Amino acid sequence: MQMVTVQWFVKCGLTTAVLLLACGFATARFGHGLQMPSTTTRDGSLITLNRYAKEPIPDVVLVGSSLTFRLKEEYFATTKLRNLALAGGSPVTGLEIVANQPRLPKIVLVETNVLSRATDNVLVEKYSWRGNAEPLFFRPVRTVVASYENWLHAPVTHAQAFSAHARLLKQPPSDFDNHVYVDRAVQQSNTEDPTVATQINVQRIEQLILALEQRGARVLLFQLPLSKELENARSIKIARDIVHARFPESDRWLTINVSRSELRWADGVHLDERSAFIVVQSIDRAVSLLL
Amino acid sequence: MTFTSWQFGIFVAVVFGLYYLPAFRALQVQLLVVASLFFYGYGQPELLPLLAVAVFGTYLFVVLALRNRSIWLPMGIAFNLALLAFFKYKFLFVDTTSPALVGESPIDFLLSLPLPIGISFFVFHNISLLVDLTKQKDAPSLASVFLYIIFFPQLVSGPITRAGLFIPQIGPKFLADVQYVDAAKWILTGYFFKLYVANNLNEMTSYMSFPLYETLQTQDRWLLVFLYSYQIYADFFGYSAIAIGLAVLFGYRLTINFDLPYISKSFSEFWTRWHISLSSWLRTYLYIPLGGNQKGITRTYLNLMIVMGLGGLWHGAGLSYLMWGVLHGFLLVIERPLLGRLQSIDSTVVRTAQMCFVFLCVTVLWIFFKLPHFDHAIGYLTGMFVPSTSPNPPKLFYNLALLYSLPVIIQHFAPRALFERRLRGAEPFLYGAMAALMYLEAGPETAFIYFQF
Numbered sequence: 001m002q003m004v005t006v007q008w009f010v011k012c013g014l015t016t017a018v019l020l021l022a023c024g025f026a027t028a029r030f031g032h033g034l035q036m037p038s039t040t041t042r043d044g045s046l047i048t049l050n051r052y053a054k055e056p057i058p059d060v061v062l063v064g065s066s067l068t069f070r071l072k073e074e075y076f077a078t079t080k081l082r083n084l085a086l087a088g089g090s091p092v093t094g095l096e097i098v099a100n101q102p103r104l105p106k107i108v109l110v111e112t113n114v115l116s117r118a119t120d121n122v123l124v125e126k127y128s129w130r131g132n133a134e135p136l137f138f139r140p141v142r143t144v145v146a147s148y149e150n151w152l153h154a155p156v157t158h159a160q161a162f163s164a165h166a167r168l169l170k171q172p173p174s175d176f177d178n179h180v181y182v183d184r185a186v187q188q189s190n191t192e193d194p195t196v197a198t199q200i201n202v203q204r205i206e207q208l209i210l211a212l213e214q215r216g217a218r219v220l221l222f223q224l225p226l227s228k229e230l231e232n233a234r235s236i237k238i239a240r241d242i243v244h245a246r247f248p249e250s251d252r253w254l255t256i257n258v259s260r261s262e263l264r265w266a267d268g269v270h271l272d273e274r275s276a277f278i279v280v281q282s283i284d285r286a287v288s289l290l291l
Numbered sequence: 292m293t294f295t296s297w298q299f300g301i302f303v304a305v306v307f308g309l310y311y312l313p314a315f316r317a318l319q320v321q322l323l324v325v326a327s328l329f330f331y332g333y334g335q336p337e338l339l340p341l342l343a344v345a346v347f348g349t350y351l352f353v354v355l356a357l358r359n360r361s362i363w364l365p366m367g368i369a370f371n372l373a374l375l376a377f378f379k380y381k382f383l384f385v386d387t388t389s390p391a392l393v394g395e396s397p398i399d400f401l402l403s404l405p406l407p408i409g410i411s412f413f414v415f416h417n418i419s420l421l422v423d424l425t426k427q428k429d430a431p432s433l434a435s436v437f438l439y440i441i442f443f444p445q446l447v448s449g450p451i452t453r454a455g456l457f458i459p460q461i462g463p464k465f466l467a468d469v470q471y472v473d474a475a476k477w478i479l480t481g482y483f484f485k486l487y488v489a490n491n492l493n494e495m496t497s498y499m500s501f502p503l504y505e506t507l508q509t510q511d512r513w514l515l516v517f518l519y520s521y522q523i524y525a526d527f528f529g530y531s532a533i534a535i536g537l538a539v540l541f542g543y544r545l546t547i548n549f550d551l552p553y554i555s556k557s558f559s560e561f562w563t564r565w566h567i568s569l570s571s572w573l574r575t576y577l578y579i580p581l582g583g584n585q586k587g588i589t590r591t592y593l594n595l596m597i598v599m600g601l602g603g604l605w606h607g608a609g610l611s612y613l614m615w616g617v618l619h620g621f622l623l624v625i626e627r628p629l630l631g632r633l634q635s636i637d638s639t640v641v642r643t644a645q646m647c648f649v650f651l652c653v654t655v656l657w658i659f660f661k662l663p664h665f666d667h668a669i670g671y672l673t674g675m676f677v678p679s680t681s682p683n684p685p686k687l688f689y690n691l692a693l694l695y696s697l698p699v700i701i702q703h704f705a706p707r708a709l710f711e712r713r714l715r716g717a718e719p720f721l722y723g724a725m726a727a728l729m730y731l732e733a734g735p736e737t738a739f740i741y742f743q744f
Contacts, residue, residue, distance in 0.1 A: 012719040014723065015726075016724075140728070144694075266683055267506065
């Protein structure tokens, strides 16, 4: 190999090494506190899971699917609460992660509307032991964007966010026509048969509940209200029947008392912001009695 | 085994080490053939017999065509096209997931085989081999034919190097002749474009999938189409660059596949800059044999439409791919009478406007690639021209989109003289920074887009 070639590779390699070292140093010094921008809903979930792995264990944890993902933490009056629901994911993933932590929250709330999805073993592995979630290097481009976004939109306090959302209640429910989205959701639900997947997930939830309750946590199941059409769709009914057959005791369930006429599902499946806030209030009331 | 896996890194290191050992000097071609078979069979061993049938079959037709070209050359081409048609287009006619297809086990077995990775590429290699080599007097060795068809850097997604360019390169290779810096530059650039640009943009363009795209705001639909345009370029250019760099390590030069396609000022120029090896192949083996532009204007237009339509279908059995090809053919036909007049106008404004128009059209047509289901593509396209009613649109970070697209923009628009002269001394530092950035800022792992073809 010619000397010129060797010099080229030395310069190239040294540049790489210096940049990696600089980034590693910056990560250790500044990196962990920064809220990174999320480009996908999965990213958003990962931010929450990162926080769960790093911060003190909260009193209440919610696990679930994208339905529960819409119940933003800032909607809750309960401050020591984390929502580990995964958009596009299974409640079992969140429950596994919680169960694998050395310390547990007082209450774990498990959404059981969507139980046909497989556990995300990669996420479970990554977040199962506290302290392992820290990356060695942060992502420099995302860090720059995160700093800029945080500077541009300074984070509001929990109280500010809560009062802003409370103002939503003074407005009437949305009159957005969602029938196209509802029809599509119902059609999709009618073509799926979630029996086998739901049975597997329900069995795993039962095992995890036993393990968590033996360690002192209380686990309650809940079902978020869906639009009337979707409640009667095939796969939703199958999943509901399976989970209620396995957990028939009423004290295993967290009851959500809301006026359905106030609720809207803008995209046919997920609660809109105002409706999510109403549901959260009901959960807040129930949780406050348990804490 | 994908180019971005650690297994592939180990594979290349081992093959490279063995390849230049003096003990293997006489067996270099055979070693590369065995390595390529291992590479191909690593993920789909059940498809190795198909590859063997394709290579042995083509070799047989080459030998026969050397005796009687007029009979055996068309037979050889038909054999290869039949292979491609069977594996690529059977999905149009049969449900391959069905447990019992026709009731005959051997046929059921064949029908249930998945689409062999890279079949579109190695079939085109085979046809090039048949056409180019049967003009000569002597048949190449079986090992040379094998290497040309299945050489692992180009096996899965090209570049589709012509047999006449590749086979003469086969011969003893020496470690002292390896162009290390050249190889490193290609490989680093390729991985950087794939990991930093394409994989990160893929996260954003995942919102273009059905039904997710219905939640997008109108302006975000437009933004994502442009991001996808950058993504598909970065993805395929990245793959091609890695392939070229790997080939250099083993002493071979593959065809350059991209030459800054998004600065094209006409659609015909675009096709001399985008996927060059495919467009050259189509021109040499399809457009010219059809008569090219030598049989009158109407026939020229028809030939363009046929070539582009078939080029679209080559990518996949679907109306979206056909529409993509036909629309490109249509644009080529429309611009043909205007080309001379436009080229005669010496105005920067006009040239910039032409460039923007070509880029816009090419970009919008990528929707048919991103959404192979035709109804979904039309749905997306329609939504770009009507106000969004989505109650809960996702938030896209425009600054992040810009930062991930920047390498493509810089590559296309930065003056070449800047890099070739003034920044030449900074070149190793620039590549070192790219290596660091592609590691630190790599997006989530995704398959190369052209693997599906």
